[in-house]
Amino acid sequence: MEMTYSHFDPAAQNRVPWNFGAKIGPKRPFNQKQIWAIRFFLDREERIRDRALFDLAIDSKLRGCDLVELKIGDLVSGPEIRTRATITQRKTGRPVQFEIAADARASLFAWLELRGGDVEDYVFPSRVDHSRHLSTRQYARxxxxxxxxxxxxxxxxxxxxxxxxxxxxxxxxTGNIRAIQILLGHSKIENTVRYLGVDIEDALTLAEKTEI
Incomplete structure (x- = not known):
């Protein structure tokens, strides 16, 4: 029988694991219908910051730790919201570029007009301390x-x-895994394959669409 630390700690033997009952594995991506449902909800509730955060999260494809640390200067050039931006990823130390589409630019513009601040300020500040950024835990909530x-x-x-x-x-x-690798800032394409959950069915479906 495999031995674990609980064999040596009587107090741990009847302890319920912290993640008991939690769904383990990759979280599902949203589809187009769900994206618009969330946008409708945020607009109806007049949650201007959250709409900007949601739109930017989708376009940037950034990890939460990188998204919450974005500064106004990363996204703004003069009076305009950039159409493309570049940041250095905290996890890998590698630069990654991302696009900011029209919907995200519009919602960001509305939020930054309300938010104010200068280029060194965080785009999404903490409500407790405006000199700090929104925490990843609050983003998850x-x-x-x-x-x-x-x-x-x-x-x-x-x-x-x-x-x-x-x-x-x-x-x-598109079926273009290399493009996705670049957009996500993955160092290895194997990571992208696992991240997307690409399987044999996906590969065969793409192959069947290709006539020679």
Whole structure:
């Protein structure tokens, strides 16, 4: 029988694991219908910051730790929101570029007009201390709220759902894993394959669409 630390710690033998009952594995990406449902909810509730955060999370495809640390200067050039931006990823230390589409630019512009600040300020400040950024934990709580509001199960979706969403849509439309690797800032294409959950069925479907 495999030995674990609980064999040597009587207090731990009847302790329920912290993640007991939790869904383990990658979170689902959102589909187009779900994206618009969340946008409708945020607009109806006049949650201007959250709409900007949601749109930027989808377009940037950034990890939560990188998203919350974005500064106004990363996204703004003069009076305009950039159409493309570049940041250095905290996890890998590698630069990654991302696009900011029209919807995200519009919602960001609305939020930054309300938010104020200068180029060195965080785009999404903490409500407790405006000199600090929104925490990844609070970001996760917000995503849970959005997901619950449109009738989805929060255990199946999370901040990584936002990172995966546009990448998954692009992959389904093009089958170009190398492009997804670049967009996600992965150092190895094997990581991208695992991240997208590419399997033999996906590969065969793409092959069947190719006439020679």
């Amino acid at each position: 917000l995503v849970d709220e959005w997901v619950t509001a449109i009738g989805l199960r929060p255990e199946e979706y999370g901040t990584h759902s936002l990172r995966r969403t546009k990448a998954s849509i692009i992959y389904k439309a």
